[in-house]
Amino acid sequence: MDIAKTTNTKALAVWQKLILAAAVIVIIGVIYQQSNESGVSVSRSNIIVETVKQSALDITVTGYGELKSAQQQLLTAKTAATVKAILLKPGAIVSSDSVIVQLANPELDQQLQSAEQELNKLNANLRQTKLNNTRELLNERSHVAQSYAAYENAKLKLKAEKALVEQGIVSTLNYQRSVLDEQQLSQQLAIAKQRAEQLKEVHKEAQSIQLEQIKQQQGIVVMSQTKLTNLSIKAGINGVLQRLPVELGQSVNAGQEIALIGSVDSLIALIQVPQNQVDDISLGQVARVDTRRGIVDARVTRISPVIVNNTVEVELALPKILPENVRPQLSVDANIIVAKLANVTFIERPANVKPYTEVALYQLNPISGDASLVKVKFGRLAGRYIEVLGGVAADQQLIISDLANLTQTNQTIHIN
Template sequence: MKQLLITKKRKTLKRFLIPLIISIGVSFLYFSWLSKDTIPEEYLKPIKIVSTTESKILKGIGTIQPTQRELVSAPSDGTIKLLNIREGQIIKRGDILAELNNYDLEQKIHTAQLELLNISSQVSIDKSNLAIRLSQVQSELANSVMQLKQQKLELNANEALAEKGIISSIRFKQSRMQFEQNELEVEAKKAELALFKDAYEQQLIAYANKIKLAQNQLGYLNKKQSKLILTAQFDGVISQNSSKLGQVVKQGQSLFELIETNNLLAKVQVPQYSSDQLERGQAAEIITPSGRIQAKVDYIDTVIRNGSINVFLTLNSVTPNWLRSDQAIEANIYTAQQQATYNIQKPHDFNDFKHWNIFEVNANNQAVLTRISYHEVDSSQLSFEEKLSGNYVLLIPDKYTKEHTIDFNLGSSHD
């Protein structure tokens, strides 16, 4: 009897516990479902959209290029006797980079110096002889003029004596004929002196030209020798060096390459379909790991290469000392086209959820799910480019997004 009572008691307890367990389980599932699908009140507060309009940005990649590049070659045959450079070395305008030695040129200079000395000496002697001859001709003319004056006096005296009958008329005529003959001789000597002076001046010019020719030849050789000293024509850097000290080189042989560092520009590739958005003078920004540099569009190369065109940007300010030629860069070019950007406040728990959805709030106090893609602007704002009809949105974690439409006043959702 006792065993029967125990068995009945167990059956009664079992009948009571099973419904209780089922009831607890159903309640747990219901409240779990309810808590999972109910959107927390904090996500049902509309967020105002703030719009900004900016120039549309074209993005590109490229490299920094020098505005001046010089490939230095040997000015003549010779041997490198001085070399003050290495690759990557920074140079200043006027620095002596290298010097060549040309023995054949040195010999020509020595010969030209001797020739100039000989010509100068010979010209001095010839000019002295000409001066002596000129003095002689002038002296002879002066003597002839003096004699003519004396004969003139004698002629006048004989004329007076002939009139008085003291001397015969024949003698007077002889005297006059002698005077006239001497007068002709004086005129001839004057003409001779004039011709000699002209010849003298021409000869002096010829001597001067002869000396000048020798001087020019020597000057040309000296100038050619001075070019054997290779100096930097601008501030820059040695990009390549293929020369060695003591190396024998031929005229025109490449020695090293210089690139200017004070005036650099950016060569940027952008998609070819964006060429109609580009204009000379547009603002741009060069982006490097070391910093950003303001620039502007200087030239647009519209030739298509591998689907891209080249745009050249010049810097608005002095070139930073950390910017290097051939350095890889990114660039933003601000076009004339305007583009609207929409910003919303970032929730305080934004980083607690991996995915968020944007709901557009309409005039019926309903929020409709959108497929808008956003990106973070900074620590407090999100941004997107799609235009919405309203001025408010809801930002809800993907965890609570079960439906496409939400009546956010009641916190309920429906299709």
């Protein structure tokens, strides 16, 4: 009898535990159901509510980047030198003849002095040569004159002896000697004239050689002067000094960068676009660039074929007239219009929503003040807006704040 009593007591205890557990489960279920029915309260000031719109919409690709000069000029050192003075700093507005950096090289001064001295020496030699040539030519002309006089005298003598030899006054032998003298003097005169002409040509060629040497030396002098002039680093174009990677007293080599000049009246925008959106972009498309000082219309002129850090560089041409204080290296945002949609449903992009996805969002009931979850199907992204393909209609309101912590457990929430 004692054993049977103990067994009944244990069985009763087990049933009591099962009943208690079932009661707890029922209570929890009721509480959970009441929680779902009553909803969670959310302050209106802590959420963002947007209205679904229906109208024309520009499909855009958004990117970021900076403004660059359309025209740039890199200034380099022409010879090895030392930075003697830095006259302008980055950011300075420059004209084409503005001196930015003054370099120094004492060897170039010495080279110029030596070249000028050699040029003076060659010029002096040319003047001396001309004097000598004049003297030689005068001597040669004097010799020609003497030969001419001797020849004329021989001609007169021969003419006189010709009449006398017929009369027997002059012997035939003397007459023949006179004939021979006249012929020899005639040949000597011809040779003298030929020598005088050849001497002129020799003098002319000698002076030509010296003039060529002088011309070469003048080129050396001009080159030395140019090297000295190039020590004054000038901007070369009108614009702004963008970069100056040298310091006072620094030694620079030939070809080393001294400064970078960029135009300020002709700018472009270099925009980084996500690689998964660049396929929608093509040359000639219109873009809107936000310079933080105004919105500027632009046009796509180049798309880089290279992908860097999952982005592609797109170049936008800007108009000549830009907002005030717009300068190179200014950070900008750009929206490139890749398509224009007519009569499309859209809303401002909710938090964490990606294109072509279906997301549960709270739809606001303006009468009751409650918001219930609805499945919204999204399409293409258009800057800060996104296309709505289904789930809601125009003029309905959605909460676009991030409420992922509520959507998992609450079908309805109260807005207060």
